[in-house]
Amino acid sequence: MVLFQVLGPLEVRGHDGLVCRLGGGKPVAVLAALLVEPDAWIAVDRLIAATWPEPGAPASAEANLKTYVWRLRRLLPRHEDGARIESRPGAYRLRVAPGELDAHCAAEAAESARHALAAGAAETAFALATEALGHWCGRPFEGLDLDLGDTVARLDDLRRELWACLAEAQLELGRTADAVTTLRSLTADDPLREDAWARLVRAWHALGRPAQALAAYHEARRVLAAELGVRPGPELAEALRAMHCGARPAERPPRRELPRDTPLFTGRARELELLDRACTGNPRVAVVTGPAGAGKTALAVHAAHRLAARFPDGQFSVALHAAGSPVPVATVLARLLHGIGIPPALVPADADERAALWRSELAFRRVLLLFDDVADPAQVEPLLPATGPSAALITGRSETLHVDGAVRVRLGPMTPAEAAALYRAAAGERGAVADEPVVAATVRRCHGLPAALREAAATAGTPPIAPLWTIRRREPGKVA
Incomplete structure (x- = not known):
């Protein structure tokens, strides 16, 4: 039977068997300090330091400590082998039998749950983890303003480990919705735990919720970058890859945004061959430049229609209006993310976050992008695929429009x-x-x-318009 409960406010069972919540006070501080290391001898100096954490314990501290121990001995039931609190010169120890301390029970259940999972006994692991988590009713030693070293942190880690075991068991048993709830609690409590984020991505996807899975991935990526300055590790990256490559729930048809192909497109065979090769190479980006009227847009649109079958996940066309009012990059990214199915509520507010999400989406899709009338590289760089099979065609008038690694096609007059x-x-x-x-x-x-x-x-062949001065001015009442 559990006698000492530390996974929440400190509680004990007295001689009468009833649970007693001790609250604050110096005797409780002494008991807490003894429970941090049950069955171990604790020096009087350490007990005094834990009982009087404020600077300068009173001169009567050691005498007061003896009084508090005496009170605890009167409250606590005897140990099966004798005194509950034993003493020797300069030290005390609290004797705790197996099953009497909730923290010990939880740790043993966690170990058994891990072994059950390793043995493929998910049902047993689920029961053990659930039982162990039932011991918690708050933060360990809640309400006590004491210096307990790393004890509270260790017990918090134990609880997270039990959450992880429970979630894994739930996933094994097909209780995916329950696993999502567990993993959301775990990632909220320990946002730097990458394995939990990876499981959450997989669980959301298994539920047929790709948008939530993607949002979980990018939240994990943001937290890891902000707190640790690192990118997602192999486990989280593999969860994202599996989400994109695995069976996906039914989605709306891919976007087909290419403008109408130019009727009777003629010539430009060499340029078309260059664009074809560019969109099957690496980094699969081509830049078409030339003066106004050279047919840059017509060439890019015609090439895009020829290539469209190779990009079944969508074709997007965006006019960036370099000659007028350039469209902000953040606006373009929002539109593109909506186009591939990201709900507006999950599109990041920050432009850099949008660009990162866009690159992640393109990494596992075959998408063709047409960016027309680009002013400079800064306007288009955040919109381009970084890796993967997607491709981009870019047009612009400026001869200084240069994109690293892109195939350049200079369009001049026709032969x-x-x-x-x-x-x-x-x-x-x-x-x-x-x-x-x-x-x-x-x-x-x-x-x-x-x-x-x-x-x-x-x-051609249209009669010329007569000059204005040859047109007779009509007079009122006369027919011209």
């Missing part, structure tokens, strides 16, 4: 043959019957730029 073919295709029937000299002159006038060629093709 005369390509420009002529584009003009004839865009002009339709009028282009098919146009004289070679007329087409050649149009190509020269448009400097081989696709945008100008398409505009010229759209107006």
